[in-house]
Amino acid sequence: MFERLGRLVVHNPWKVIAGWVLITIAIVAFAPTLSDVTNSDQANFLPADYESIQANQVAGQAFGQSTQATATIVVKRQDSQVLTGGDQSSVGDLATTLEGARIDHVERVVTGKQFLSRNNKVQLVNVGLKGRPDDPALVDAVKDIRAQATKALRGSSLEYAVTGQVAMQADNSDAFNTALLIVGAATIVLIIGLLLLIYRSPLAALLPIFTVGLVSAIAPGLVAWLAQAFDFQVDQSVQIVMTIVLFGVGTDYIVFLLFRFRERLRDGDDPKTALVAAVARVGEVIASAAAAIIIAxxxxxxxxxxxxxxxxxxxxxxxxxxxxxxxxxxxxxVSLLGTKVFWPSKSWQRAPKGSVFQRLGKFTGRRPAVVAVASGGVMVALALGMIGFNTDYDQTGQLPSDTESARGLVYMQLGFPTGALNPTSVYVKADSGTLDQKALTRYAQELQDVPGVGGAMPGPTGLPFTTNKAGNIAKIDLLLDTSPYANESLDLAGGPLRDVAHSRAPDGTRAYVGGLSSVFADVRDANTRDLWVIFPVAGVLIAIVLGLMLRSIVAPIYLMLAVVLGFFSTMGATVIAFQGIGDRAGVSFMLPMLVYLFVVAIGTDYNILMIARLREEAKEGHDPRTAADLAVEHGGPSVGAAGVILAGTFASMLLAGVSFLMEMGFAVSLGILLAAFVMSMFLVPSVTALLGHAAWWPGHSDRATAKPPTERRDPAPVA
Known part of the structure; x- marks a missing residue:
């Protein structure tokens, strides 16, 4: 199939290129954009059966604020002493000034005695914002709030800081934008630089940039078209991840093809014949690798x-x-360029003698047991780092310490529990009629007595709760002792606090625990559930693809075991680096899924390329150990080159200076290097050599279809 496709493409290059140009023009000109099919109200939320979402729905019914954002102004004296009566009046004047400033997206500004800390050292000003917390327009609103607050408090003995989720977004927006520019530029420079180093040819180096750029222009429109046709949801952030994935797999596929093309040229084929053979051999690998990634x-x-x-x-x-x-x-x-794709280098004309990969191949063929134990041992040792694995939901930990929102958290801790930034709200809804205020007061006190709850934020009336106009729904804002993002807060909001809230709710009512800690507690549960479901299902399906490709049961099993080990090795090394050496509370909760996306899925490419090469060498008539030797010699350079290029692009994230991007850059780049250089280049060939013919059971994919070359290496001695 791929040989026929290769002949068709290689001998009709202008028709193929014209077809791609017409498709590009049609999609760019007529297809909808991703924003046309994005549903931001559904894509990033938990299902409705999670309690935090039910709490938001109750809040929306009662107060109409279930999706509104807030900013918190934290005010204290410059000498950090008790706020005087005059100071408190100045804070009230600040709220009045902001209320009258008519700042876009600011709906209300509230302060008063109920927002004064018990030790009278800190007073809060709550600013209600119109819009979702992730609305970019609110970043400008925060900047305007800060400008007005600076004017209002100028010359006084007070100092302030605006903090909260939107303020954090505002403080980080510039850092993230700068980081993305650095990462994007570094990615292109690294791809071009590494390909120049490998091929010593500008055309070969620019080929991935051209191809991925073209596909990146087509893909969003095609996705949007199909989303409309088949009614599936996409998120706008897919665009960023899509670009990274396309550069990753696109560079891999191009490297695989060019290496095989160059190898056939060195064997004496003319350019057209060499390219047809390269497509025939690599086409199956690319199709299988793409199928595995698509399944994942x-x-x-x-x-x-x-x-x-x-x-x-x-x-x-x-x-x-x-x-x-x-x-x-x-x-x-490449058909049009021919050997000029490698210009001005002449390396395509001769095979290197005594290369590193030749030596590595010989050692693997002669000592497969040693190589298997050593490579497997390295991965197991790194995987042990998962013993200390913790997930971190603390967005405040991502903040540079010199930002205003981070400073606001420090100010707040002078007088309030850490959880005052984002109260955990308990909503009480009457089954019928109105709520009993005495019962609510007792209930609020019982909630405050739960270990880990630092108190309750009084409502506008001074009572520890706020009721809606109908009097049938009440909100109790609890202040936790720890950061709302900390695992302790998630444990509390998703466990003991919910138990008490449900069991002690006044008769004839039902309670719901909402707020940021409750949301992230549910996100954590959903994340854990998703990892346990997605990983096994994807593993089984990818193993089936491998089984169909290799016509074997045994090989897919140890290939997938190697992939699983690669995942745990990557995560273990990241835990050691950031929790052990870096002394962080945990790694980002999104990291396991990102490692799955970029390491497990894309890293499987290298396994497929290597196992296909092992089978090819066996079909040439080589014994298992010689096949492993030759597979490492010939397949190793392309796997190594693709791994270095892809790892280099992700390693550029280490330059970002943002904690999450640095974690992602470290984990993915290391995981790809492990997949390419440890798993695919050493572990898989050595295990295949040790298993011999049994690796291909029950089929006969390794059955020789040709006699071994007359000039061949001596059989590798038994280890």
């Missing part, structure tokens, strides 16, 4: 967390498009 991405549809499900279809379509380009568009371009 589509398994995300099994998630209950909307942020994960929105990635599946869009990324799968993009990978399928990139795989199609790799076996059609790229060979068509």
């Amino acid at each position: 991405f589509m398994a995300l549809l099994l998630a209950v967390f909307g942020a994960f499900t929105s990635f599946g279809p869009g990324l799968s379509i993009a990978v399928a498009l990139m795989a199609l380009a790799a076996v059609t568009l790229i060979p068509a371009v």
Whole structure:
């Protein structure tokens, strides 16, 4: 099949290129954009059966603020002493000034005695904002609030800081934008630089930039078109992840093809014949690798967390498009260029003698047991780092310490529990009639007595609760002793606090625990559930793809075991680096899924390429150990080159200076290096050599279809 496709493409390059150009024009000109099919109200939220979402719905019914954002102004004296009566009046004047400033998206500004700390050292001003916390327009509102507050308090003995979720977003927006520019520029420079180093040719170096750029222009429109046709949801953030994935898999596929093309040229084939043979050999690898990645991405549809499900279809379509380009568009371009694709280098004319990969191949063939134990041992040792694994939901930990929102948290701790930034709200809804205020007061006190709760924030009337106009729903804002993002707060809001809230609720009422800590407690549960469902399902489906490709049961089993070990090795090393050496409370809760997306899915490419090469060498008539030797010699350079390039692009995130991006850059780049250089280059060939013919059971995929070359290496001695 791929040989026929190769002949068609290589001998009709202009028709293939013209077809791609017409498709690009049609999609760019007529297809909808991703924003046309984005549903921001559903994509990033938990299902309605989670308690935090039910609490938000009750809040919306009662107070109409279930999706509104807030900013908190923390005011204290410059000498950190008790606020005087005059100071408190100045804080009230600040609220009045902000209320009258008519700042866009500011709906209300509230302060008073109920916002004064018990030790009278800190007073809060609560600013209600119109819009969702992730609305970019609110960043400008926070900047205007800060400008007005600076004017209002100028010359006084008071100082302030605006903090809260929106303020954190405002403080981090510039840092993230700068980081993305650095990462984007570094990615392109690294890809071009590494390909120049590998091929010593500007054309070969620019080929991925051209191809991925073209596919990146087509993919969003195609995804949007199919989303409308098949009614699936996508999220706007898919665009960023899609670009990273396309650069990753696109560069891999191009490297695989060019290495095989160059190898056939060195064997004496003319350029057209060499390219047809390269497409025939690598086409199956690319198709199988793309199928594995698509399955891994589509398994995300099994998630209950909307942020994960929105990635599946869009990324799968993009990978399928990139795989199609790799076996059609790229060979068509290379067919026109011929050997000039390697210009001005002459390295394509001669095979290197005594290369590193030749030596590594010989050692693997001669000592497969030693190589298997050593490579497997390295991965197991790194995987042990998972013993100390903790997830971190603390967004405040991502903040640089010199930002205003971080300073506001420090001010707040002078007088309030840490959880005052984002109260945990308990909503009480009467089954019928109105609520009993005496019963609510007793109930609020029982909630405050729960260990870990630092108190309750009084409502406008001074009572520890706020009721709606109908009097049938009440809100009790609890202040936890720890940060609302900390695991202790999540444990409390999702465990003991919910138990007490439900069991002690006044007769004839039902209680719901909401607020940020409750939301993240549910996100954590959903995340854990998704990991336990998605990983096994994707693993089984990828193993089936491998089984069909290899016509074997044994090989897919140890290949997938190697992939699982690679995942745990990557996560273990990241835990050691950031929790052990870096002394952080945990790694980002999103990291396991990102490692799954970029290491497990894309890293499987290298396993497929290597196992396909092992089978090819066996079919050439080589014994298992010689096949392992030759597979490392010939397949190792392409796997190594692809791994270095892809790892280098993610390593550029270490320059970002933002904690989450640094974690992601470290984990993914290390995971890809482990997948390429430890798992695919050493562990898989050595285990295959040790198993011999049994690796291909029950089929005969290794059965020789040709006699071994007359000039061949001596058989590798038994280890």
